[in-house]
Amino acid sequence: MKSLDQKLAEIKANRSSRAFIIADAKDADMAFGVRAPGPRGYLAKRGAKPAQFSPEVWSRDEFGYRNLPEFLDIIREVTHQGLVDIMLMSAYVNEQLSIKEGLFKNSHVTPAARANDTTDVWAVRHGCYTGEPSQPFRSATIDHIQCGEVECNRKGAEFPGANLGLYSITYVNELDQDREALLWYKEFREEAERKSFRHFLEVFDPNVASGIAPEKLGEFINDNILRTLAGVPESGRPVFLKIVYHGPKAMEELAQYDPNLVVGILGGSAGTTYDAFRLIHDAQKYGARVALFGRKINNAEHQLAFIEMLRLITEGKLSPEEAVRAYHGVLQGKGIKPHRLLEEDSKLTDQAMSYDGSGARRATVTAKAGATDRQSPIADRRTNAASGQPPGNAATDFANMTSEQRLAYDQQRLRQKFG
Numbered sequence: 355m356k357s358l359d360q361k362l363a364e365i366k367a368n369r370s371s372r373a374f375i376i377a378d379a380k381d382a383d384m385a386f387g388v389r390a391p392g393p394r395g396y397l398a399k400r401g402a403k404p405a406q407f408s409p410e411v412w413s414r415d416e417f418g419y420r421n422l423p424e425f426l427d428i429i430r431e432v433t434h435q436g437l438v439d440i441m442l443m444s445a446y447v448n449e450q451l452s453i454k455e456g457l458f459k460n461s462h463v464t465p466a467a468r469a470n471d472t473t474d475v476w477a478v479r480h481g482c483y484t485g486e487p488s489q490p491f492r493s494a495t496i497d498h499i500q501c502g503e504v505e506c507n508r509k510g511a512e513f514p515g516a517n518l519g520l521y522s523i524t525y526v527n528e529l530d531q532d533r534e535a536l537l538w539y540k541e542f543r544e545e546a547e548r549k550s551f552r553h554f555l556e557v558f559d560p561n562v563a564s565g566i567a568p569e570k571l572g573e574f575i576n577d578n579i580l581r582t583l584a585g586v587p588e589s590g591r592p593v594f595l596k597i598v599y600h601g602p603k604a605m606e607e608l609a610q611y612d613p614n615l616v617v618g619i620l621g622g623s624a625g626t627t628y629d630a631f632r633l634i635h636d637a638q639k640y641g642a643r644v645a646l647f648g649r650k651i652n653n654a655e656h657q658l659a660f661i662e663m664l665r666l667i668t669e670g671k672l673s674p675e676e677a678v679r680a681y682h683g684v685l686q687g688k689g690i691k692p693h694r695l696l697e698e699d700s701k702l703t704d705q706a707m708s709y710d711g712s713g714a715r716r717a718t719v720t721a722k723a724g725a726t727d728r729q730s731p732i733a734d735r736r737t738n739a740a741s742g743q744p745p746g747n748a749a750t751d752f753a754n755m756t757s758e759q760r761l762a763y764d765q766q767r768l769r770q771k772f773g
Contacts, residue, residue, distance in 0.1 A: 357439045358464040358518075362593060362616065365643050369613055374638055374668035375594070377440035378661070379621070379648030380429050381468040381520070383422075384444050384493070385475040391425035392652040393418055398427035426451060428657060433463050435658050437665045442466045442520060442646065445494035453502045453514045467499040469519030469542065469553060472535075474561040487531050487562050488524035490538035496551045508549070519546075520596065522556040525578050527564040536582065543590045554644075555579075555592035556620070572604025580611060594618050594644050599633060602640045609641025618644025622704060625650070626694065627660075627681055629704040631674035635667050655692055659684040675700065 361373040383390040394402075394415075403423035407414050420428075429451060433441055441463050443451065448467040451457040458465045474488035497506045500513040521542055523535050546553055557579050559571055566574050575597060583591060594616035599605060609617045619637045621630065630650040637645065647664065654660035663677040672680060682696045692699060 355462075356464045357462040361439065361643075365616055366614060372668070372670060373643070375439045375618070375644040376437070376661070376664055376668065377442055377466070377618075377644065377646040378429075378432050378438045378651055379442045379646045380425070380447065380652070381442045381444050382648060382652070383447065384468050384471045385477045387478055389419055389479075391420035391422060392649075394420050394424070396428070396655060396657055397424055398431040400427045403427070422447075430457060432651075432657060432661065433457055433461055435661065436462065437661050438463060440464050440466050440518070440646075442468065442648075443516075444468055445499050448499060448516050449502045452516055456514070464518055465516040466518040466520060466554075467494060467516045469494055469496070469499065469521045470538075472522055472524055474524050474558075475522075484561065487526045487528065488535070488558075489531070490535050492538075492542070494519075496545060496549050500549070500551065506549075511550070517551055518593070519551060519553045520556055521553045521592070522558060523582075524558045524561055525575070526560045526562055527566060527574070539582075543586065547590045552593050554594045554596060554618070556596040557582075558620075559598050571598075572600030572607075575600070576604060576608045579608065583615075588614075596620050596644070596646050598622070599637050599642070602636070605637060605640040605642060616643050618642055618646060621645065621647035621650040623649060625704050626701055627654075627699045628674060628678050628702055630660075631663060631667055631677045632702060633704065634664055635674045638668055655685055655690050656688065659688075 358375060361375050364371050364373040397420070402414075403421055405414055405421050407417060426447065429441060429443070429447070432438060439462075441458070443465065445467050448465055452465045470490065470492040471494075472488045472490055473483050473486065476483035495504070496519070497504055498515075499519055500506050500515045500517055502515055506513060521539065523539055525532050525535070542553075545551075557575055559575065560566070564574075579595065579597070595608075596618045597608075597620065599619045599622075605617070605619075608615070619633070619642050622633065630647065634645045634647075645664070645668075651657055651660055659681055663672065663681050666672040666680075667674060667677050678700050679696065682692060682699065685692050
């Protein structure tokens with residue numbers, strides 16, 4: 355039995371249980387392309403994989419990013435370590451490791467694949483897709499995730515691939531956009547139920563101006579989640595949620611609502627090591643039972659040690675502060691230079707973790723003056739486009755941003771989505 359299923363059963367049977375599910379989100383190739391495997395500062399024990407570079411253009415070290423074979427080696431290494439419960443991948447990586455290699459066959463780790471890729475994750479270099487209101491889209495099919503073919507043989511109950519997928523919705527507070535997203539989700543849910551495919555649901559913050567004040571986003575997301583799932587019987591519901599952590603109040607509000615609803619958090623941008631450790635500690639304290647960390651793990655100086663600290667924190671064996679010191683001790687013992695000195699790495703820099711009651715992660719939206727004169731954020735953007743002006747609002751002034759500032763803005767939002 356997979357550890358995911360054991361822990362889900364324990365959490366639902368005993369709400370005071372400390373059982374906690376950790377997922378390594380290695381699915382960023384659905385968004386970033388070449389940059390997805392991350393920097394080459396950390397490689398698996400197998401070391402570097404052959405890659406040809408022309409010296410007159412650049413060297414391998416100058417290029418800086420891992421290639422896919424090196425990325426796959428890290429996934430293998432993390433899986434063999436056995437401290438995560440879920441390995442989230444793209445459909446292609448899932449095919450290579452789950453279907454062709456059988457990596458998870460005798461492992462307690464559950465393979466999973468990103469089942470859709472809404473347009474707000476199309477973070478290609480020099481592209482502008484991420485600045486447009488999120489639209490639904492699916493590259494992967496359920497059959498391809500389960501068995502690597504356009505149609506699975508469904509005579510048996512087992513599939514060689516993953517039988518768990520991440521489905522993502524980004525509400526933007528615009529009727530036509532959000533209705534379309536829900537129609538796509540409804541279609542996916544029904545197909546998943548027919549094909550006995552489990553999923554977990556990511557509900558992400560608006561990626562464009564929504565007319566909602568930052569401190570109200572948690573309430574907006576919570577209500578949308580509960581409203582969306584109220585029409586879905588148990589057979590079609592997600593096994594757990596993945597959401598932005600909006601602070602203690604918003605987390606407790608959602609987590610206490612329904613004992614059958616298992617709430618999880620996404621990791622957010624890389625930040626300091628203390629940001630990551632404090633996030634998982636506090637989210638668990640206020641009701642979260644799952645954490646999906648992607649960028650925070652993938653950019654760590656030593657991924658296996660980083661994951662070990664996350665597990666020790668959720669088991670109550672280390673405080674976040676102790677874990678930072680212990681992690682730096684491991685790095686020192688292995689002769690690895692840390693990204694930051696211990697003092698800097700022990701600082702809280704993620705404002706979502708402050709205890710000011712808002713839990714707002716970033717001010718990407720602005721409150722409008724009133725409902726009667728509120729123009730749709732989509733209409734705002736169309737009006738600006740027609741006048742030749744970039745889209746913007748008072749809280750995020752796109753009109754006065756340089757191209758570099760806008761790129762940084764889009765990258766920050768996507769780092770939060772992909773952990």
